Amino acid sequence: MKLVKKVAAYMLFASVLLVGAASCSKESDNHEAEIEAVQLKEPVSLGNAAISGVKITIYVSKDADATKLSPVFKLSSGATISPKNGSTQDFTNPVKYVVTSEDKAVTREYEVSVRREAMLSNPFDSWEKKPADASSDNSIYYTPTNSDWSTANIGNVLLRGLGYNVKNTVDQTEDAFQGAKAAIIRTEFVSDKPVFGQNTPIATGSLFLGSFTTLHLMTDPLKCTSFGVPITRKPLSVSGYYKYLPGDKLTDENFTVIPNGKDSCAIYAVVFTGTEPLNGRNVLTDSRIIAKAVLKGGKQPVYTKFDLVLDYKRDVVPGENLMFTIVCSSSWDGNIFKGAVGSTLFVDDIKVTTKNI
Structure with a gap:
């Protein structure tokens, strides 16, 4: 009997060890799913x-x-x-x-x-109609063909659908420096009364590397512009040709004329880290920016070459995620709805110079 009890006790002890071992094994299994x-x-x-x-x-x-x-x-x-x-x-x-x-x-x-891979350079010779099957002139706009360049024209289309007589702010033109066509970018009138509860009297034309979403059109229109495309090479410089004709009357966000005020155009390039785009509120100020080059231009009645050399605050780190944008705007302070209706910027043949990281 004593022998039987000893064997039973041994078997019980062994089973406890096995259960404990199995339990430890399961506890040691990784619970991460990344x-x-x-x-x-x-x-x-x-x-x-x-x-x-x-x-x-x-x-x-x-x-x-x-x-x-x-x-x-x-x-x-x-x-x-x-x-x-x-x-x-x-x-x-x-x-x-x-x-x-x-x-x-x-x-x-x-x-x-x-x-x-993003197409950074663009001669702006080829444009396509959007929507392709549009039956009404009121809903038509044009955008550079098969490229990563975008406009806010779809926002203008939606505003027209709501009764605002705003024209498209970016279009194609045959008034080019070279080639068949160029981009024409304008500041247009929207309304002298609040739109969606906000003072947005003008729509400043912008042609840029990135995309446009209507998600914030009624609440925060500056967030509709998503500036930036992913890059794997280091941008060094941006060149092209522009001319600029400022509108007659510079106005503020209340559509009040600013005495002796003159509008200016903006052409700038920005390199920044991460995978999230910038927007109209932070495109020149965000902490992720590691390089930029800026042109603020006044009246320029004939096509003139520009060369923007990017100034880096630090070296690019191999393997880090980078994004890049170029923005061409018809009013320098369009992000605060300050500009001159009729200001017109022509841009042609933009080229981006890059090198391996």
Whole structure:
């Protein structure tokens, strides 16, 4: 009997050890479900992918085939991913990936998208009608063809739809320095009464590298402009040709004439870090800016060459995420709704000089 009791006690002790060992093993399993880095099997990557929370952007060359790309993800220790890591996917639209932690307790969904290398230089010879199927002249505007250059024209279209007689602030023109066409950028009248509860008497024309969203049009229109495109080379300088005819009467945000005031145009280039664009409130002041070059121009009736050399506050760090914008504006203080209706800026043949980082 004593022998039986000893054997039973030994077996109980052994089982406790096994359960304890199993418990320790499970407790040691990693509960993180993170994507830490991304690389492509194909030789079309332009450097580090941008990981911002659960959104990942992979930058590829202009000739990359986005329908057949095979990203390889570095995951948290022991984690798994679906679709299968390294499998070929069609990135015409963003692809959803689900990461599961080693202990199976945590899952996290990521959205992975592909973005081609930005086209920085532009001769502004080719423009396209938007929307392509527009049936009303009131809804038509033009934008540079197949490029990363944007305007606020869609905002002007929406304002017209709400009854404001505002003209498009950016258009194509045959009055070019060279080539078939150039860009013409104007400051236009909106209303001498508040628009959406804000004093916005004028719409300043802006042609820029980036995108425009109507999301904030009624609440904070300066945030509608998303300035910046991702870059993998270091911009050194920006050149081009411009002429400028300021409007007759400079007015403030209340549409009050400023005695003896003269409008000025703005052409500037900005390099900044991160993956989030700048906007009309911080494009020249944000703490992420590491280089900029600015031209503030008065009346210039004939095309004149400009050369902007970027002044860097510090060296570019290899591997850091960089963005770049060029902004051409018909009124220097348009961001505070100060300008002259009729101010007109012509811009042609912008070229950006870059070098490897």
